[in-house]
Amino acid sequence: MSTFWGPDFAALERDDPEIAGVLLDEVDRQRDTLQLIASESFTSPAVLTALGSTLANKYAEGYPGNRYYGGCHQADRAEELAIARARSLFGADHANVQPHSGAAAVLAAYAALAEPGDPVLAMGLPHGGHLTHGSKANFSGKWFHPIAYRVSPVTELIDYDEVRDLALAHRPKLIICGATSYPRRIDFARFREIADEVGAYLLVDAAHFIGLVAGRAVPSPVPYADVVACTTHKALRGPRGGMILCRAELAQRVDKAVFPFAQGGPMMHAVAAKAVALREAASPAFAGYAQQTVRNAQALTVELAAEGMRPVTGGTDTHLALLDLRELGVSGREAEARCAQAGIALNKNAIPYDPAKPAVASGIRVGTPSVTSQGMAEGEMRRIAGLVATAVRSDPETVSGSARLAEVALEATELARRFRFYADAEQDAEQQVLV
Incomplete structure (x- = not known):
């Protein structure tokens, strides 16, 4: 077996001491301060190794077995492992591991499930939602017609009765649940009932809690959602990136929404690092x-x-x-x-x-x-x-x-x-x- 040719920090320190200094200072910052950012965690050295690998050199536009470029057989192996591990870990029919971020995964979900101008019902940003759930500064608020549900002013919990009332009044094409600053479990079964009642797709944005799902610390949205969009960092402890899980009948639409609609070539070093993190998350x-x-x-x-x-x-x-x-x-x-x-x-x-x-x-x-x-x-x-x-x-x-x-x-x-x-x-x- 050939010797792995990986990052050489000594060479970086010699060739670009300014960036080398940034990396060293960031190591010190992470080691010497308390990190309480809810959307961060530490990746393992194995994840960092894959992320810094020579797969960063490979263009692999397309999907395993159907690439635009030649020489993709190792890239195919990495992506197939990531897909298989994601499906097994979360019990999903299909997984797409190419999105560059959680926001990119949500964008692809919109593209797969709705058309510009369609009404979309999601948690309002002031109540814990995300920019991609209908903010006017974001594609979701500019290309779609957002309807925001709120939390109760008394309990500060999601008001499921209001969600249902809004769904009945506006008949959204897509209902989104998931949040960035909502500390409670979400009733996915209730959202599924509401979506079915109005004929809407249900998208769960699990970016924040998918790692807890992997570790069986909170219930999984996969049995209830049509599509689950998530990040691979945060509590999942993988590289910065996104991922989509979906039902089998939506697999082709989701894949086309990621490539060629929203992205070109995937970052194969990140895909390999996602595979490592997903293996770790099954332990x-x-x-x-x-x-x-x-x-x-x-x-x-x-x-x-x-x-x-x-x-x-x-x-x-x-x-x-x-x-x-x-x-x-x-x-x-x-x-x-x-x-x-x-x-x-x-x-x-x-x-x-x-x-x-x-x-x-x-x-x-x-x-x-x-x-x-x-x-x-x-x-x-x-x-x-x-x-x-x-x-x-x-x-x-x-x-x-x-x-x-x-x-x-x-x-x-x-x-x-x-x-x-x-x-x-x-x-x-x-x-x-x-x-």
Whole structure:
């Protein structure tokens, strides 16, 4: 067998020290700060190896066995493995692993199931939906006729009666469920009933929670949806990219919607990395990670609530929580900046019926995939909650507040370093950057 010819960081450092410096600094950032971004986690060294492989050189426009270019037999093998692993893991009739992103997967789903101008019913962006669910700034709001459903102003849960009423009134061609900042499980069976009642297709945007589905930590949408669009990063811990699962009768339409409608050649190095991640996601260890991710999110939410941050919907069933900071008199933008200064990465986020502008926001969103991948559990969540609370309450414009943020940063770094993800045998950063 030939020796694998892979990335050479020493050569990169010699030929482009500026970019080499960026990569080293990013390794330090990920190792030395607490990562609470709900849409992020850590890929394995095996995924990074595939992602940095010589498959990046190959143009493989088309599908296995039917490519535009020659020399695609190894690319075919990689894609066939990814497809087979996705179908097996999620119990899907068909899988397309070529989308470059979650948004690209959703675009292809629209193209497969609807025509420009068709009414589409989806969760409104201010209530937890995604840009691709009908935002006027996005193709979904420009090419289609969006109808937004909301969460209840009382419970902050999806109002399924309103969803049904809107579906009956507008007769959408497509109904979308899935969200970016909704912490509760979604009733896919109820959405299926509503879609069937009005003759609509059901698209589940599972970008955020598909990793939890893989680990059997939340129910699967696959038995209920016509199409499931998702990312392969986030809690699934694969490379940045997208994927589509669908019923057998829609397979040809979905494939044509990805190529040639929306994309040209796939990124075969990313497809190979997706295959690696899907194999990892079928393991018992991954199931343990997914279930611990949910337990950690629930523990973190309870502790943050005790610190005066009100959990939207009262809690979480998933990997994320949305916290209302109005009782503390701190905006989401201020909280995000203060936490960043304290070595904690999270994001500002609008809450339902938010009186503040989205760029300011009244809340923050936190997630536990990254810290769970590092091996942290409920005990560490209690400590993290205390660090977040101290950071959020500390005004960097005051001497005392600035000092507290510096103290939190030291504690956050100590904790992150104790649970370093890329730290096997304490290898040097140069060896870890492009593992």
